[in-house]
Amino acid sequence: MVKVGFIVCPQCGDMTWETKDFVAVQKGAGVFRDLGPAAVVGCIACAGCPGKRVVDRAKLLIKCGxxxxxxxxxxxxTDSDENACPYYERILEELSKQLRSTIIIDCRNGVGA
Known part of the structure; x- marks a missing residue:
């Protein structure tokens, strides 16, 4: 079974994303549909703006499977611009560049559940 680790925002006060994202992974829905049902191995914060140590944090998730x-x-x-990470593009780019052998999923197009 494929295992997914999430990078989250440490300032995000609304925790409903966990239910939506985790259910989407388990069902293989939304941006995870090509994976089929998968498992969540964990989630970890990027360490604060502007994504301090995000690559190191992602490596910890990889180490956990x-x-x-x-x-x-x-x-x-996409519900509110005030909730979106202003460094999202930069973080995605950095993860893709430094973790070339790991698939990085961009949830911007909707997780769906």
Whole structure:
């Protein structure tokens, strides 16, 4: 079974993203549909703006068994611009560049559940 680790925003006060993201992974829904049902191995904060130590944090998830790193929907919220991470693009780029052998999922297009 494929294992997913999430990068989350430490400032995100609304925790409903966990239910939505985790259910989507378990069902293989939304941006996770190509994976089929998968398991969540954990989630870890980026360490604060502007994504301090995000690559090191992603490596911890990989060490815990994550095959895929996903940016949580709390960071890419389309419901309100004030909730979206202003460093989202930069963080995605850095993860993709430094973790070339790991799949990085961009949840901006909707997690769905």
């Amino acid at each position: 994550a095959d895929i790193i996903a940016m949580s929907s709390c960071m890419s919220s």
